[in-house]
Each structure stands twice: as C-alpha cells, then as structure tokens.
Amino acid sequence: MTEIIGYIASAGVLISFLMKDIKTLRLVNSIGCSLFIVYGILLGWSWPIIITNAAILGINAYYLFVKK
Numbered sequence: 001m002t003e004i005i006g007y008i009a010s011a012g013v014l015i016s017f018l019m020k021d022i023k024t025l026r027l028v029n030s031i032g033c034s035l036f037i038v039y040g041i042l043l044g045w046s047w048p049i050i051i052t053n054a055a056i057l058g059i060n061a062y063y064l065f066v067k068k
Helices: 002-016 022-042 047-066
Strands: none
Touching: 002 022, 022 047
C-alpha cells in the first residue's frame, strides 16, 4: 500500500507539470505533495520527504489562496 501511494504521488506531481493553467498546476501539484507527505509518514517518518513536500505544499497554498 505504501508503494502504491508513492507511485500515485509521483504521477500527480508529474501530471501537474503538463498543465497549462498555473492554478490547475498548483492544485494538482498540491494533491501530489499531500500524498508524498502521507508516503513519507508511512515510510516511518522520512523527514526529508515530509519537509520538502510540506514546504512545496505551503508555497502552492500561498499562491492559490493568499496571493491572488
């Protein structure tokens, strides 16, 4: 199950870069980052994965909701 979440997260991040609309890109990328955070937790709290994706998720949230 852990590997499946990792593959889905990877696909989400990869697919996000195919988006032409920046808002859609950030939204799809945020879903991928959220899944990577779950993946990092399931790996036994892999902090490099969790911290990196949490930071990217925060940046996406900032541009999606704060800076319009």
